[in-house]
Amino acid sequence: MDSIRVGLVADPAAPTAVAQRLTDLGPVDGSATWDITVVSEPFTTGSEDVDAAIGRLQKRAHQRDWDLVVGLTELPLHDHEGRHLLVEIDSDQRTAVLSLPALGGFRMHARARRAVRSLVDGMADPNTNDARRVSLPRLRGRWRLLLGMVLANRPWLLVPGLKSALVAALATGAVATINSTVWQLAGSMSWWRLVIATIASVALVVAWLVIDGELWDRPDDESPRARERSRLYNASTLVTLMAGVLICYVALYAVNLAWAYFVLDPDAVRGSVHLEREHGDLFVLVWFVASAATLGGGLGSSLESDEAIHAAAYSKREQERRDRLARDRAPD
Structure with a gap:
């Protein structure tokens, strides 16, 4: 069975360190193995819509011939209604952006590991082709995001x-x-x-x-x-x-x-x-x-x-x- 080529594009510094510890990830159900490549580069800015980051990741995936790509950013993400996002997923294009500060800061590597495995599992499933946003609770999520940003600093x-x-x-x-x-x-x-x-x-x-x-x-x-x-x-x-x-x-x-x-x-x-x-x-x-x-x-x-x-x-x-x-x- 051919392996799935997975790209992890991470912001420099701490997100890259997190991504480099995820190269040994693999499926838990014994399906096709994952061939994970880490690229360290900024791919989004806080002043842009998250869709711009999705577009850059898709372009990088085409250049590298990846089957799917996950971006790990140190920035807070927002939807059009101003809600804080944990992740944005475009399963049809097999692209996702994960906001590491939204994980809360504590036990960052373990939480990022679970999140990335879940994202790759979901996008690798051929029956999944939706685009969705996972948002945080408005008040509690804001404090969680702030804590994650402080610890990321x-x-x-x-x-x-x-x-x-x-x-x-x-x-x-x-x-x-x-x-x-x-x-x-x-x-x-x-x-x-x-x-x-x-x-x-x-x-x-x-x-x-x-x-x-x-x-x-x-x-x-x-x-x-x-x-x-x-x-x-x-x-x-x-x-x-x-x-x-x-x-x-x-x-x-x-x-x-x-x-x-x-x-x-x-x-x-x-x-x-x-x-x-x-x-x-x-x-x-x-x-x-x-x-x-x-x-x-x-x-x-x-x-x-x-x-x-x-x-x-x-x-x-x-x-x-x-x-x-x-x-x-x-x-x-």
Whole structure:
């Protein structure tokens, strides 16, 4: 029995990594085996209708002589009514587009594996020749999509891009930890003021990253679809940056706490602030120092890598995708 030639066209980076782990897929019913080929390239943009992506995939399938093709995109997909889509299928042309963020982010490889196997099984069936869209629930699906977009941004990879800011914050924290005025300020602050200081420092650094990196997305037009796309892009960027800055904040706190335990003499601290400086007070001191150092280090230094920061924003990757598609369509 001849094998079925299957093409997986995946957006660069994370979708390609997902696709490359699917090359061993095969039917569960013992029918014709699948010969899977992975191609890494952008094939859609968020400003276009999903039908444009279907058309590009069909063209690629004809060029490669594939029997069917599945596109794996990192973008959210929408139908003409503005509903978020998990997948769009044209079984007659044996073409499908799967939105990976719509899978929810967690256990991405396992969920993508099940989804792609189901799509290929369905399109390989000669009795199936319909075109359909699988949409997400309106409210719950939007939160699921946003979570998938944030995890697709991989906020933990922001840390290398914030390296210079983190180093500056560590230096600021090291100096502030041994400053008696800082001891007195920390000892006088209530817990709710410390919470506000933490929130304010993180929020201001995130705002600085958005402004300095020009990460805020604006809709291409005034259509509801364009505005919804921009809202999703901006929400995912803000949450991603906030998660990345919080990771740096926790790392800064841990390092400063170890530094404080190593250098501070309890008797000296006690004599300076006229308080019984116990371990709990030391945690409070480092909490205050971490907030001040995050603010000073984050706003006082340049970004280590624009590329790392831009990777956190769908709007920037969207522009790169459009540029590459324009180059591919341009004549030699």
